[in-house]
Amino acid sequence: MEMERRKDALPTLPVCVCGHSSVGVPHTRCLMSGSSRVGFCLSDKKRRRINLQAFADFCAGHGVEVVEIDLTQPMGPQGPFDVIVHKLSDVIVEAEHDSHSQQLLANFQSFVSDNPSTVLLDPLPAMTQLLDRFVSYRIMSELHNSLQDWHVCSPPYLEIHSAGDLSSIQQAVTTLSFPLICKTRVAHGSLSHEMCLIFSGGGLADVRAPCVLQSFVNHGAVLHKVFVVGERHFCVERPSLKNFHPGPCDRKTIFFNSHQVSKPESSSDLTALDKQMPLLPPPSSEAVAALVKELRLQLGMALFGVDVIINIHTHTLTVIDINIFPGYEGVPQFFSALLSHIQSVLGKQTAVSPEKNQTSGAPSAAATSL
Numbered sequence: 311m312e313m314e315r316r317k318d319a320l321p322t323l324p325v326c327v328c329g330h331s332s333v334g335v336p337h338t339r340c341l342m343s344g345s346s347r348v349g350f351c352l353s354d355k356k357r358r359r360i361n362l363q364a365f366a367d368f369c370a371g372h373g374v375e376v377v378e379i380d381l382t383q384p385m386g387p388q389g390p391f392d393v394i395v396h397k398l399s400d401v402i403v404e405a406e407h408d409s410h411s412q413q414l415l416a417n418f419q420s421f422v423s424d425n426p427s428t429v430l431l432d433p434l435p436a437m438t439q440l441l442d443r444f445v446s447y448r449i450m451s452e453l454h455n456s457l458q459d460w461h462v463c464s465p466p467y468l469e470i471h472s473a474g475d476l477s478s479i480q481q482a483v484t485t486l487s488f489p490l491i492c493k494t495r496v497a498h499g500s501l502s503h504e505m506c507l508i509f510s511g512g513g514l515a516d517v518r519a520p521c522v523l524q525s526f527v528n529h530g531a532v533l534h535k536v537f538v539v540g541e542r543h544f545c546v547e548r549p550s551l552k553n554f555h556p557g558p559c560d561r562k563t564i565f566f567n568s569h570q571v572s573k574p575e576s577s578s579d580l581t582a583l584d585k586q587m588p589l590l591p592p593p594s595s596e597a598v599a600a601l602v603k604e605l606r607l608q609l610g611m612a613l614f615g616v617d618v619i620i621n622i623h624t625h626t627l628t629v630i631d632i633n634i635f636p637g638y639e640g641v642p643q644f645f646s647a648l649l650s651h652i653q654s655v656l657g658k659q660t661a662v663s664p665e666k667n668q669t670s671g672a673p674s675a676a677a678t679s680l
């Protein structure tokens with residue numbers, strides 16, 4: 311099972327996707343003279359989701375060669391790379407308990423340290439911190455200090471390290487307000503999207519440690535996804551969980567998968583508001599820009615997403631999640647923004663013309679560029 315997941319998690323062949331015919335030959339430099347070489351190290355799923363082939367075609371027209379990295383093969387002969395874009399979250403999480411993943415990660419890290427001029431998007435330690443909600447929620451909880459002028463906050467939460475006894479958890483949650491949302495400690499992978507809503511002290515028996523318990527904030531079932539690509543960011547609206555009656559009640563725990571409620575196509579009882587809600591103001595673009603700037607600095611990352619909701623009572627911009635290299639669905643400018651960022655880290659700031667005809671699979675719906 312694990313082996314199968316890992317196979318899916320890793321590219322299988324050192325295939326050049328720049329449009330030149332180096333498929334199947336040992337991966338030395340592509341013959342596109344003078345071009346920069348960017349390696350992509352992504353799972354099969356991620357490669358399909360961002361439509362890497364279409365991005366490679368787009369880059370080829372701008373003198374940038376895109377190469378898929380096969381982590382199961384020695385990295386040296388696949389290089390050199392000016393930049394490596396990766397989402398090694400699967401491998402890092404599995405390396406906690408799996409020696410093969412540890413080996414893959416060690417090979418990758420040794421290539422990176424042997425090639426200090428290769429820019430990594432994003433650095434491994436920076437992204438690793440976001441794999442642990444205990445760490446990412448501490449970062450979010452500091453935001454109200456650094457962004458005081460913008461009334462940015464994150465909901466109060468508790469770290470639950472071990473099952474402990476129910477009564478100590480029941481005492482600890484007095485600092486929170488029901489309903490509570492319970493999320494796994496590990497923030498990446500399919501299991502991490504399984505969560506539940508707990509409505510009373512009795513419902514705490516449903517908690518599975520390690521996890522975070524967080525106060526649920528009513529926000530009118532609208533989620534604002536902020537997608538960051540280097541200096542640029544884009545806001546996209548998504549469905550979200552509906553409002554719940556504040557305070558404890560004797561409702562049974564509701565178990566759900568976050569992808570059932572906050573994907574563009576999500577529609578369920580959990581996202582349908584019970585009665586007409588007045589429209590909330592969208593988040594202030596200045597506050598979002600300040601939030602993104604602060605997080606870029608704090609995280610030391612260029613490719614991440616921030617999930618934001620607006621409290622229906624206080625209209626406070628409330629941060630509930632930070633994602634590593636998210637899907638950018640609904641951001642038609644993703645390719646040009648990513649290529650611009652790659653060129654800027656290469657010190658080759660040239661104008662990138664927007665994608666003419668983005669093929670299917672790439673993020674496509676309308677988005678607001680701020």
Ligand SMILES: Nc1ncnc2c1ncn2[C@@H]1O[C@H](COP(=O)(O)OP(=O)(O)OP(=O)(O)O)[C@@H](O)[C@H]1O
Pocket residue numbers: 465491493497502503504524525526527528529533549550551568569571572617619630631633
């Ligand atoms: N504190 C909260 N108050 C209200 N709603 C919340 C809160 N936290 C999460 N939600 C709702 O639950 C959904 C999933 O939460 P979260 O973004 O933390 O999960 P995730 O699985 O990490 O998401 P992603 O797909 O972005 O990785 C949100 O989109 C939102 O609808």
Ligand SMILES: O=P(O)(O)O[C@H]1[C@H](OP(=O)(O)O)[C@@H](OP(=O)(O)O)[C@@H](O)[C@@H](O)[C@@H]1OP(=O)(O)O
Pocket residue numbers: 355356359397399497498499500502535572573615633634635636637638639
């Ligand atoms: O494809 P990936 O594996 O990167 O999945 C990511 C997913 O993108 P998708 O659009 O491709 O589903 C993201 O969705 P949006 O925020 O963009 O809605 C978000 O759920 C991440 O948390 C997921 O990362 P993971 O939990 O796996 O680390």
Ligand SMILES: [Mg+2]
Pocket residue numbers: 617631
């Ligand atoms: Mg989220």
